């Protein structure tokens with residue numbers, strides 16, 4: 001094992017789950033209660049460079065050209081501790097991260113962030129991990145990062161242990177012309193972190209056991225729909241699965257929600273457009289922004305309709321993206 005003398009840079013793209021992950025069976029290892037399935041996006045990614053240096057007395061973390069305070073850097077330092085332990089090293093690192101996500105897009109930056117950090121830091125410290133091992137390592141940073149190792153449609157197999165919980169590509173080179181249109185309705189920081197929200201839902205939602213059962217069914221069905229290029233079935237399953245996830249927030253004690261008034265406005269618009277013959281389906285994560293699945297042939301039409309109610313700079317059209325790479 002040789003520690004790299006030059007910085008190692010990795011690029012990871014973010015992903016949006018069509019079958020959501022919402023709850024952990026093991027907090028420390030970030031083992032999920034259910035398997036999930038996502039689409040990696042081309043347009044939102046993170047570049048992270050890492051160099052381990054003998055002369056450093058602590059980790060130095062820079063994020064979008066700003067040196068992070070110890071409090072803000074805590075989660076990253078904790079992750080680097082894990083990498084050091086794996087490599088049996090006590091060297092500190094310089095970490096330089098740039099997030100290429102439209103300002104406050106509210107799209108999962110921890111997914112691309114921890115996937116890029118896993119790839120760059122493990123290689124920089126001399127570990128030679130394959131993609132399965134990288135996926136497991138990224139999981140320790142953030143659950144959704146598990147899936148950002150691969151491009152296209154990706155399945156995170158929940159497993160039952162550190163070794164058995166990782167992502168596998170479901171369809172990596174996507175030949176299906178589909179888009180994900182993100183509508184950025186709100187820039188403010190989310191009130192309830194995903195980690196905390198999940199814990200409350202697992203512990204208190206009376207619907208949690210139903211969620212686990214339904215996810216298993218939804219996952220099976222969506223895989224068939226994707227294979228069959230059945231856009232409507234895929235979209236319908238994804239939309240319902242997202243709403244079922246959000247019902248775990250509304251039914252928790254204390255209750256919480258990621259919806260705001262504009263999120264509901266977008267959802268209603270999607271329903272109306274669909275009724276009028278435009279095939280589009282929404283999904284939503286741990287924030288108020290809404291993402292809409294649409295076939296490429298209908299994307300312009302959808303954007304035109306959205307522009308009637310939302311400013312153009314709030315609407316971003318994304319497509320399927322690649323897996324992790326070293327730059």
Ligand code: 2P0
Nearest residue numbers: 017020021142143144194195285286
């Ligand atoms: C997902 N989300 O499957 C789900 C759907 C948001 C809604 O994974 O605690 O940042 O770091 O594992 O991965 C966001 O939560 O949470 C997330 P941790 P993470 O994409």
